[in-house]
Amino acid sequence: MEHQVQDLSLELTLGGPYTAEPYQADTEGSADLIRIRASFTGFRVYSVNQEVEETKYKVSTRLTLCSSFDPWVFKKPLGHLDATKRLSLRKPWVDAEVLPNLNVLAKHQMQQGHRTWVRVFDKDTRSLNEVELKKEESFVFRDLWVHDFVNRRKLVAQDTVGLYWETTEQRFVFSVLKRIPRVPKTTSNRS
Known part of the structure; x- marks a missing residue:
């Protein structure tokens, strides 16, 4: 029996005859x-x-x-105290995701004095800040929270912020998720 050898073409073409059954x-x-x-x-x-x-x-x-991935584990419309004094965080979230992943020194400080300094990366402005994380009835950001976030970002009550804990960088990541409409200030013209 004799075998026939056919040339194999490596040329790519568009269109052309269809040589095989689909x-x-x-x-x-x-x-x-x-x-x-x-x-x-x-x-x-x-x-x-x-x-x-x-x-x-x-x-x-x-x-x-x-x-459908949403990294913002903690979302909160700011209340009056959040926008004027401290940001209150959910205790179960901090207990489960943050405290176990703090460095040794921060864990020790939280156990001894119920407070430590943590880094917070502002994703919107790409700036890194430090705030005091304090354990009260819940966990709160204190001290520089108002200066570094509320004032600098011009936050008001009912603006929604988001946070998540970034374990690899040992920091919180922050973003302003929604701002309430601002009422423009009017100037009165008195004659």
């Missing part, structure tokens, strides 16, 4: 195929027609990463 998969029972197909949808370039079709059927095959 693979038809049983999509009903193939969870693996669906998972694999889903992982490749992020690599597609969408045409206007495809966008319209997806909108029409109210589906999306776009791959989005971490679309």
Whole structure:
């Protein structure tokens, strides 16, 4: 029996004759195929027609990463005392996520005097500040909180702030998540 040797072309072309039968998969029972197909949808370039079709059927095959991830574990609309004196933090959150991850000196200070200095990175302004973390009925930021955050960032009661603890950097990360509308100050003209 004689074997025929054919040349193999490595040329890439668009269009041209289709030389193989398309693979038809049983999509009903193939969870693996669906998972694999889903992982490749992020690599597609969408045409206007495809966008319209997806909108029409109210589906999306776009791959989005971490679309529901929200790092702000602690979110709080500031109360009057938060905006004038100290920021009150949730005790269960600080007990569970912050205290176990403090350095040895800070842990010792919290056990002895119920207070220590912690670093707070302002993500919006990319500045690093220090405030006193004090254990009262809850945990609070005191001392430089008003100066370094409330005054500097022009925060008022009902503005919403967010915090999370960044273990690798041993610091809190802070952001202003929402500001309430400000009423413009009016000047009166007296004659």
